Amino acid sequence: MRRALWVELRRGTAPFAALAMFGAGVWVLAVHPDDWAGRWAGLADYLRVSLLVLCPLMVSAGAWQAGRERRRDIGELIAATPRPGWHSLVAAWLAVTLAGIAGLVVAFGGAAVLVARVATYGGGDWWQRASVGVLALAAASAGGVLVGRWVRLRVVAPIAGLATYVGLGILTYWNAPPARLSPADPPGSAYSLVPEWGTGLQVTWLVALTALLLAVAVRRWRVALLAGAVAIAAAVPISTAPSWYRAPADPAAVELVCTSSGPQVCLTRVNAFLLDEVAAVAQPILARLDGIPGAPRRAVDQAVRPPGASVAEDSDTVWLGLDFQATVFGGLVNIDYLRAAFRQMAGIECAYSLEIDGFDQRIHQADNMATDWLLDGTGFGVGGASAGLRELPPSAQRAWFADYLDAAGRCDLPALVRLAEQP
Amino acid sequence: MTTVSVAGLQVSYGKRVVLDDLAIELGVGVHGLLGPNGAGKTTLMRVLATVLRPDRGEVRLLGRRIDDRVGLRQARRRLGYLPQAFGFYPRFTVREFVEYFAWLREMPAARIPLAVDRAIERVGLLDRADDRMKHLSGGMLRRAGIAQAIVNDPRVLLLDEPTAGLDPEQRVEFRTLLRELGCDAVVLVSTHLVEDVAAACARVSLVDDGRLVFAGRPEELIAAGGDGDSGDSPIERGYTAVLRGARQVSR
Numbered sequence A: 001m002r003r004a005l006w007v008e009l010r011r012g013t014a015p016f017a018a019l020a021m022f023g024a025g026v027w028v029l030a031v032h033p034d035d036w037a038g039r040w041a042g043l044a045d046y047l048r049v050s051l052l053v054l055c056p057l058m059v060s061a062g063a064w065q066a067g068r069e070r071r072r073d074i075g076e077l078i079a080a081t082p083r084p085g086w087h088s089l090v091a092a093w094l095a096v097t098l099a100g101i102a103g104l105v106v107a108f109g110g111a112a113v114l115v116a117r118v119a120t121y122g123g124g125d126w127w128q129r130a131s132v133g134v135l136a137l138a139a140a141s142a143g144g145v146l147v148g149r150w151v152r153l154r155v156v157a158p159i160a161g162l163a164t165y166v167g168l169g170i171l172t173y174w175n176a177p178p179a180r181l182s183p184a185d186p187p188g189s190a191y192s193l194v195p196e197w198g199t200g201l202q203v204t205w206l207v208a209l210t211a212l213l214l215a216v217a218v219r220r221w222r223v224a225l226l227a228g229a230v231a232i233a234a235a236v237p238i239s240t241a242p243s244w245y246r247a248p249a250d251p252a253a254v255e256l257v258c259t260s261s262g263p264q265v266c267l268t269r270v271n272a273f274l275l276d277e278v279a280a281v282a283q284p285i286l287a288r289l290d291g292i293p294g295a296p297r298r299a300v301d302q303a304v305r306p307p308g309a310s311v312a313e314d315s316d317t318v319w320l321g322l323d324f325q326a327t328v329f330g331g332l333v334n335i336d337y338l339r340a341a342f343r344q345m346a347g348i349e350c351a352y353s354l355e356i357d358g359f360d361q362r363i364h365q366a367d368n369m370a371t372d373w374l375l376d377g378t379g380f381g382v383g384g385a386s387a388g389l390r391e392l393p394p395s396a397q398r399a400w401f402a403d404y405l406d407a408a409g410r411c412d413l414p415a416l417v418r419l420a421e422q423p
Numbered sequence B: 001m002t003t004v005s006v007a008g009l010q011v012s013y014g015k016r017v018v019l020d021d022l023a024i025e026l027g028v029g030v031h032g033l034l035g036p037n038g039a040g041k042t043t044l045m046r047v048l049a050t051v052l053r054p055d056r057g058e059v060r061l062l063g064r065r066i067d068d069r070v071g072l073r074q075a076r077r078r079l080g081y082l083p084q085a086f087g088f089y090p091r092f093t094v095r096e097f098v099e100y101f102a103w104l105r106e107m108p109a110a111r112i113p114l115a116v117d118r119a120i121e122r123v124g125l126l127d128r129a130d131d132r133m134k135h136l137s138g139g140m141l142r143r144a145g146i147a148q149a150i151v152n153d154p155r156v157l158l159l160d161e162p163t164a165g166l167d168p169e170q171r172v173e174f175r176t177l178l179r180e181l182g183c184d185a186v187v188l189v190s191t192h193l194v195e196d197v198a199a200a201c202a203r204v205s206l207v208d209d210g211r212l213v214f215a216g217r218p219e220e221l222i223a224a225g226g227d228g229d230s231g232d233s234p235i236e237r238g239y240t241a242v243l244r245g246a247r248q249v250s251r
Helices: A002-011 A014-031 A040-066 A075-079 A085-118 A126-150 A156-173 A177-181 A196-217 A221-240 A269-289 A335-346 A361-374 A384-391 A394-410 A413-421 B041-048 B069-077 B094-104 B109-122 B138-150 B168-181 B194-200 B218-223 B234-250
Strands: A256-258 A264-268 A298-301 A317-320 B002-013 B016-027 B029-034 B056-061 B079-082 B156-160 B186-190 B203-208 B211-216
Touching: A002 A014, A002 A085, A002 B094, A014 A040, A014 A085, A040 A085, A040 A126, A040 A156, A085 A126, A085 A196, A126 A156, A126 A196, A156 A177, A177 A221, A196 A221, A256 A269, A264 A269, A269 A298, A269 A317, A269 A335, A269 A361, A317 A335, A335 A361, A361 A384, A361 A394, A361 A413, A384 A394, A394 A413, B002 B041, B002 B186, B016 B041, B016 B186, B016 B203, B016 B211, B029 B041, B029 B168, B029 B194, B041 B056, B041 B156, B041 B186, B069 B079, B079 B138, B094 B109, B094 B138, B109 B138, B138 B156, B138 B168, B168 B186, B168 B194, B186 B194, B194 B218, B194 B234, B203 B218, B203 B234, B211 B218, B211 B234, B218 B234
Parallel strands: A264 A298, A298 A317, B029 B186, B029 B203, B079 B156, B156 B186
Antiparallel strands: A256 A264, B002 B016, B002 B056, B203 B211
16 A cells, blocks of 8 residues: 555645645635734634635545546556455545645645744644644545546546535535534634534544545445444534534633733733734823723733633723734734724714714714824824814813713713813 | 366347357467457457456356456456556556556565566566656557556466557567466467467467357468468468358358
8 A cells, every 4th residue: 555655646646736735725824814823723723714725626636536547548457456446546545635735734834833933822722623624634535536436527626626615615604503514614713612522523523524435435335334324423413512603712822911011901822922012002092091080991802701701891991802913923913903992992882873863073073082182193183173182281181081981981962062172 | 277268258238249158268378369350359358357247158267266256356366457448647657557556466565666677677668667658659658558467477468459559679579578478377469460479379269250260279270271362471361261261150
């Protein structure tokens, strides 16, 4: 087997599969680096999401490899040899699978180097999540081998790949329990822990599915029956279990890491690599709010309250959303997005629920003046009115903002109108 | 010693009977299988190569019936086969291709490297052993096909049109190889080139319309021909005479 595997790795579809998977891997990683940068679990989950593109490629590679005997008219020569057909088929499947995975590992290995440079949390179940993704690729190439072996169509490889893409797409975006059978369905968030039994079931499902597909490809019906039974036994609890999104938080991942000086900014350990950059944005804003009654005193990573974790709301805290906010080198993607969290704090949600006819534009003006003052003129300029506010003595500016927070908190619209005219 | 034995063989493609109650016995040595197009030569070769299951009849290779799984697998280990339509993997080198078939023939791993080199050397391709198959000429491809067929030192070697694409010099070398292989194996060569049979075969069988119409030594086939028969060589005249006689009998 080793000899045949080695030849297939060099001369079969394997080198092309490796190249295609490497290229696709680099491409998907480059499309949304903010999805995975700085977080191991983020990278593992991104691998899973990318299976939507990667699995069809493996299906195509498997189908192309399995159709080779027919394309090359060599079936008769092989049929006269004593070695059971499944030996050469497994060698060919293994070669495509190993090569495809190797190509992907090189691409994701590059991403892993970037993550390793900045990541502040290496625990959790990211390794298991990534492994499930790798098994899915093996299952995909087995599916391709089955199709390539059974369907006598020269263009079966691209058609099978396209069909897999559509099928996985439907399964992944179909908000129903069976969708969890799709390996491209991300198993949780970067802050949660998928229960071990869940990962175990997914591994069992994919291994049994792979065995089933290969067994059917070589007409080993008893093995296929056994593998099919195991696959069903694993698939039923997966598709009927509660969603992985409700998986409990990983306590170590959501442990807070805070600034040691200045106004308090706290990020979860998994996002702590962004602490300096986030503090540079949040601390000046918090400093302006220092001492103002009703104003928040600290900014905290909202990842501390992922699904399954309960953290009480309080007016002292501004919650910062940092998902999709990291660059591959550990910086912030968009500072304005972070500032928006403070702008939301200044917003008058109750006023915007009024009908357009009953809405006094001065309420909106007061809102914008407050935001502009809070963000030190870098937010949403409102011309003269905001300039008038900034011309007041600092103590008067702070008093105005305190009144604004008070009126906004009570949704006192006349008071907000007065505040808009006051400076 | 008889090592290939066929009795009462019948093969049909749909309603058309291709081989009809055919019986043949082959011992060690080189055997030529002659016959016009559509006579059933390739079908007989495919049955003997165990890739086509007959409708009826008994086939024994090396004393084993091939209709049971164990016997079939054992027979295939000692079988070499070059089909008429010879496919290959173009990205493989000659060495890799022959090596791959050595593996498929379940040769012991330790014996494979030496056996592969020997087979490639015997067909005169050693200097091209590391060339990819897609870079070989038609004649060289045929020789690579022969190399894969002989890599396991088969006791039964079936070659369907092996000299197609070989130039005259290569054909002469190939006949020498055939004689060498026929020293300790049953070699059955299906061909249209009757001169190859006259030069290399110890015995010759002639099939027409699915039936064996002649079995004997080449000299006997030559003797069957007369001056009035068509053909450029004595054996061609014998060939046409036997065919004509068989067809007159069947009418």
